[in-house]
Amino acid sequence: MNGRSLHDALLRVLTDAPLRRAVLEGSLPAEGGVGPAEADALRRSDRDRLERMARFLARHFYRERVVRLFAGTRALAARTGRDPLSAIEGPAFRAAIAGARLGSPESADAVAGLVEAALRGGEGGPTAPFPFWSDLLRYEGEFFRAEAVPRSWRAAPEPSHRPRRSPWIRILDLDWDVPAVLHALRQHAEVPSSARAPTRLLFAASPSGKVHVARCPDPLLRLLEALDGTRTVEELAPTLGAERTALETTVARLREMGAVL
C-alpha cells in the first residue's frame, strides 16, 4: 500500500455508499477496487468524519448538477415559486445521498426524480405555470440523467472503424421545441408560439461529462439505429442511401458529442 492506492480507495468508498458500508463492515467486494491493506486503514479512520465527508461530497456533487442542468426551471423560480434546489433540502434527498453512488445512472435518476417532483408541485398541486412547463421538466430531467455516464480523464482512444452508438444516448420526443423556449427565456423574451412544435432531441455526454443536445430528425435516428458496431461507414452508406463523405462527417460529429463510440 502507498499513498496513491490508499487515496484511490478513499475516493472509492466516499463516492460509493454500498461499497463504503461493505468495507467498513469487514467485507471486500471483488469489484470494489479496494485492497485489504487499504480497507484496514479505512476501517481504522474516524468513521463519523468519513460518513460526514461522504454526505458532504454527495450534496455538493448533486447540488452543482441541479444548478447547472436544471438552469431553465431555476431561472423561472421567482415567477413559478418552484425552485429545483428546494429538492435538495428535504429528508428524501438526504436518504438518496446516503445510499448514492456518485455519477451512477441510478443515483442520477433518483435525484432527478426528486427535483421533478418538486417542480411538478406534487399530487393535486397547482397547475403548470406555463404551457411548456411539462416539456421543460422532461428536457431538463433528461439532460440531468444523460450527464451520468462513465467519465474519462485521459485522451480519447482511437475510434473504431466500425462505429457503435453509445449505450448512454437518450432520445426524447416533445410537443414543444424546448431549445427555442430556453433561447427565448435567456433573452428575457416571450416564448414564441412557433415554439409549440413537435421536436425530437438526442442527448449524449462526451467522456469529459459535457452534455450535448441535438435535433434528431428521422434520418439521424435511422443512422443511430444502424450504428451497431458491426459495419464500417463505407458499408453503411449504401444501405442508408447516404453519400459516404457526408456520413463520415456526421459520424465524426456524433463521436465528438459522445453519441457514437
Next chain:
Amino acid sequence: MGGAKLSIGAFYNPHLGEATLAAEGLLDHLAMADPPRADDPWFPRMRERFALLLHDFLGQLSEPVEGSALERARSLLALYRSPWAAEHLQRVHTSDGARFVDYVFPPLYTEDLLGDYVRNARALREALGVPLAVEPIPTYLRLPVEQLEEADFLRRFYAESGCDFLLDVAHEWLSARFAGRSPRAFLEALPLEAVTEIHVAGTVPDPELGEPWIGAEVPGEEILDLAELVADRAPRLRAVTFDAFSTSLRAETLVEGVRRIRERFGSRA
C-alpha cells in the same frame, strides 16, 4: 498587474456581470474559475477592464497534465492574458478515473504522492511558460497512516516544484480547526515566503460536516486578521482575491467582501 503594487480582486461570477462592472473602482483583477460562455454579454468588457487570472480546473496534479487538457490550459491562458496560472493541490478522481468527486478534495500527504505532485506540477509550469500558483485544500479527514505534516509537505512541494503558493486563508483556518490547532501557529508553520496570492473567503455552517465550510459570504474579522499576518510575512505577494464563486453569491456580498479586503490592504495596493 505589473510592478510591486498589490492587486485586489474577486472571482468572476457571470450572473453578477453588471455589479462587477459597477464595482470597477474596487477591483483590479478577476479570477476565472470557468471559461466564459459563448453568449456571456459581460465577458468582453471584463477582459478590457480587469486583469484576468486563470484559476480553472486544469488537471489533477497527481497525474500528468497533457494532451487536450494541456491545450485547453494554454488556450485559456492566452484568452485571459493571465500573468500566472493557478491550480489546486487536490485529488478528485482515482488513478483510473472511474470514481470522482467533482469537488475540491485534498490528497494524502505521503512521500509517493509528493513525488508525483512535484513532477507533474513542474512539468505543467514549464509547459505553460508562466508561474504556476498551487492552492492547498482543507483537510477534514485524516487517515491513520504515516504522512508528512501538511506544512512539511507544502514546504517540500513548493521548493522542489518551483511553483508558487496560493494560500487560501479560510482553507488553512479550516485545516487548523479540523486538526484542533491554533490557526495562527498553523499558518506561521507554512512556507509563507512562497506565497504570491492570497484568497480570502467567508465561512458558513455546513449541515453535513457539522463544522464551518467555505461559503459565499463576506470574510470575517478573524480571517482578515490572519490574511494580514500572511501578507506581512509574504514578500512576493502580488494579489489578494475575495474567494466567492457561486450562483448564490449576491452583488451586495461581492462588493462588501472586496470593500473589506481593500480596507485592510488598500495601503499596499
